[in-house]
Amino acid sequence: MGDPKPKALETDVEKALPPTPIPLSPSVAQSALRSSEGTLSNQSTRNMLDEDDSDEDIFTPPQNSCRIRGWCNALLLKPSYKRPFRRIIRKLEKCESGYPYLATFLDSDENFMIFRRFGFLHTRLLLRTQDELRIMEKELDQMDQRDNFQNIKLLQCRVDDDLRKDQVPETRESLLSRIEPTLLKYDQLLLNSQQLAAANRPPQRDYNSVANFIYHKKPLLQGDDDFIYRKEDLITLRPGRESAWLDAAVEKLLKLFPRGAVKYIFCSKETAAKTRDPDLFLPTKSRVDGLVSFLIMAMVLTLLVVPVYALYHVSTKINNDSLENSNAICIAILLVSTLMFSAALALFTRAKRHELLGAAAAYCALLVVFIANIGDSRLSP
Incomplete structure (x- = not known):
């Protein structure tokens, strides 16, 4: 027989143990939970009121100011995030050799998007399909x-x-059904060939x-790179611009300046991160x-x-004796x-011939009216 447990020890153990939870019905548990939440909310409300009463120096912006700030951010197109998004840039030096390396280089600048149009193959397919349609026609x-x-x-x-399907080997309907997909x-194929033929040719640069x-x-290996040597069959995906040659001249002129300063001004972070090759210059468009x-x-x-300043200077600095000379100088100016203005329109725009003539006539008329007004003011006493 074991020794009986002392009563004092039993009392201490019972005090140390947590009370046994009493099982409650679902309805009673839900009501108790609601009452506890209400008590906590009332208590938190009292604490907030007590804090407001005690700390009078804390400023809480009204809701109207927050709304006005949101409207201003929306009007100014300010982003709602503080940190910029992560940028993923395909770098040329980290690409695999071969076609991935060449594709990364061609995709780095729109000026490098040069591909073959396969004009000979398009012509052969057009001729073959044309002959098939000729036979069916x-x-x-x-039959007609x-x-x-x-x-x-x-x-x-x-x-x-x-x-009369059973009377003839082929009806007109079956023949037309055979013509339709080929046509x-x-x-x-004809429309695609037309678009490729009208595409821009790559500039020499x-x-x-x-x-x-x-x-x-x-x-690439020898043979795979033969496409670049078929210059007459190459097209560029870059859209034609009105001042493309001026862009080329500007980029060529920028190469004469220090490369570090030029990259800092004319290259964005994304463009500069594409390659570290000193021989490659990729300015931001x-x-x-x-x-x-x-x-x-x-x-x-x-x-x-x-021209206006020159005409005004010539008209105001002459004497009556040199009137004929001044008229000749004004006409020369x-x-x-007008010739320089017409040349600028022809070089920097894609204006048609009648548009060039109209713009040149308007420019010349403007200068003629200016000369006439100066002459009237000079002859008036």
Whole structure:
């Protein structure tokens, strides 16, 4: 028999143990939970009121100011995030050799998107499909001529023509069904060939850049890189711009300056991160376009201001004895200015001939009116 447990020890153990939970019904538990939540909410409300009463220096912005701030951010197009998104850039030096390396280089700049249009293959497919349609067209003509002499009603009623399926080896409906897919394929091929033929040819500068890269870096084996040497069959995916040659001239001029300063000004972070090759210069298109637009605006202002100033200077600095000489000088200034204005329109825009003539006539008329007004003011006492 074991020794009985002391009563004092039992009492201490019972005090130390947590009380045994009493099982409650679901309805009673839900009511108790609601009452506890209400008590906590009332208590938190009292604490907040006590804190507001005690701390009077704390400023809480009203809801109207928050709404106004949100409206201002929406109008100013401010992003709602604080940190910029992560940028994923495909770097040229980290690409695998071969076709991935060449594809990364061609995708790094829109000027390098040069591919073959396969004009010879398109022409061969067009000729083959054209001949297939010619044969089927001849069969249809023979069928029409035969029915025209034997039974003309078959040409006048399509239902009667379809009912003679068992009498002839091929009806007109089956022949047309055979023509339709071939004709649609021919139309699609013809339109695609037209678009490729109208595509822009790569400028010499862009072609030299891609050809030099393939020749020196040798990303492909001999034979796979033969496409770049078929210059007459190459097209560029870059859209044609009105001042493409001026862009090329600006980029060529930027290469004369220190490369670090030029990259800092004309290359964004994304563009500069594409490659670390010192021989590759990849300017950001938007920044180069901004410089080109500034140059064009400066040229336009020069063509408008300089002739007017020259005409005013010549007209005001002459005497009555040299009136004939001044008229000759004004006419010379007028002709030279109009010629330069017309040349600028032809070089920097894609204006048609009648648009060039209209713009040149308007510019010349503007200068003539200015000369006439100066002459009237000079002759007036």
